[in-house]
Amino acid sequence: MLEQKSCGMNEKSFYNTVQCQTFSADGNYLLAGNIYGDVSVYELSKVLGPYHGDDCDPRGPNYQFTAYKQQQVHSIIATDKFLITGTVGEISGWDWKVVTSNKVSKIKVSWTIHIPTVKDSYVKPDVNYMLISHEDNILHAGCGDNKIYTFSLEDGKLLRTLEGHEDFIHALSILGNQLASASEDGSVRLWDMRKKENTNVVKPFLADKVNRPKLGKWIGTVDFTEDWLLCGGGPKLALWHMRTMEVATIFDLPDQGIHLGSIHEERIIAGGAMPNVHHLTYQGEVLAEVPTSSNTIYSIVHQESPQKLLSMAGSSNNIDICTNFSYREMVLKFA
Template sequence: MGVEKMDCTNWDEDSYRDGILQERETLSRTVFRTAFAPNPNPNPNSDHIITASSDGSIASYSISACLEMGCGSARGRNWLMAEPQFLIQGHDGPAYDVKFYDDSLLLSCGDDGRIRGWKWNELLGSEVSMEGAKMKPILDLVNPQHKGPWGALSPIPENNSIAVDSQSGSIYAAAGDSCAYCWDMEKCEVKTVFKGHSNYIHSIVSCKLSNQIITGSEDGTARIWDCKSAKCIQVIDPGKDDKKVSFPSAVSCIALDSSESWLVCGKGQFLSVWNLPARECVSMTKTNASVQDVIFDNNQILAVGAEPLLTRLNMNGDILSQIQCAPQSAFSLSLHPSGVTAVSGYGALVDIISQFGSHSCTFRCRGL
């Protein structure tokens, strides 16, 4: 440390202590989800990326601004702290997911059991949000509580993931009470409850072509539901009959391809690919670490988990490539239409990887 930083005549012990605590807090925060904001400009470097973090914050970062401040050049562990375009307290407790509804409404969910929505244009134009103020959402939905003996109410179950279907005006929530909820956007009330899982639900996707949803749960199964009847029409148990899967694990993540014909499930250290029309598993692949998020990229699969690697596989489960990424444990994958990928996770880190596999931009997110 240089002499100019150890000037005893201007020593401020409180500021020094606060700085150390703030640095430790930043290094222990997690970005649970990212999403690329809608933008008619095809250049991915001009896009905004939205983050949902473990301190309950929802923030937006400009990739071009991060590149200008040098976030693309710092490697090793010296990643720069990026300045958000807006930073708001979205939830009491961790924020787990962010999605866009009709490209105009930014939705988030979290540990407080709420789904909140903000007008995207108002967020970008707001100055008070830069201070971390509680900007009032235009949508605030709260999961129902269950009644017990003598009228006692259960805690509000958390929302671990959300999916949207703007055509039917619905938001689907994967909740901590083992239920999935369908919210009517027009009436702002629950219109369907999906019951059948025996443990809380990690992830949820909407099948718009077939009017179905698919959920992945801590009970080790994924289920396909008919939205009209709210009945489970198929139970998927990855690895149930596979001798390689020797221990029970949760279905931590699921993804659906654009044709809605293929499903990939992450369960512990295994990835399974399912042909939905045939209702059969076509491949099962063991990974080095627990899988925490998956997405389809055309006819290939991208996966991240409890290791600093972005893995690309084909539909047969063969590993095509592995790229080192910044978070030591990655929780989220987002794919831009141009092929640019965002990987985020522990350490409040977001790593932007180009379609060619190079690291375009890596930065730490600022906390509240």
């Protein structure tokens, strides 16, 4: 702790946790939200340029603003017009032109969507995860009241509510007209968005090969293709056949819980309660172990263009950047 403070780290930064990240629609900006309600904005052309600082003073954001006072930024995503953030009980849209300008410190929210609550209830659900279906400009939000809400980004209207989970939702993934959701209740549910119904349920904790009772049954992440379903949490990260829903590969990782797992081309990228982000083959072979600044990783985002970039963040004030996915090239600071 003394070493951290000798580098000028204040108490707020020392206890900071970065919960979510996204790239701008054009790929030129990286944005991150933290537990204090702040959003940091990095212009990638400047971030990736020459820097003459030292290890005690990593490069910081180009812009920063407070999205929520005394609330956390639980989730974040971007369209070409708006930066969209999620917190307790609401989703907010911020004008993209202001977000990336020197006027961002005075920014005001452009629009707000309130998550439906039970009448007379004082409890508002967290917006834990958001994703956008760009084909029809629809926003899906997985929330702390066990429900998935689908909103039109044209007018903010609630289009549908998907119910079935018995505990709060950690993550979502979408492919065409099919949506997958991962929940604290220990299940992954698959939904047909055309029929608006649940088509399949997978409960990894019931499989002895992946179950880890000491870590719980919760599922923290989900991703899928036409052939494969990837999920993990308390149970081990595993790859399942979409047609048979049988386990194909169990990934042997030194984690105490999986928060992130994604299928990227021919590799699996995974992170969680462990200091390294792992890159693996479908068969479980390790392609790379990338060290990070965090003991627990809560957010991994990547893009291929205009700059190939992978960004990792979690229980630290630092954000770790890779440009070839296999090793950490630089470290940014949130604030």
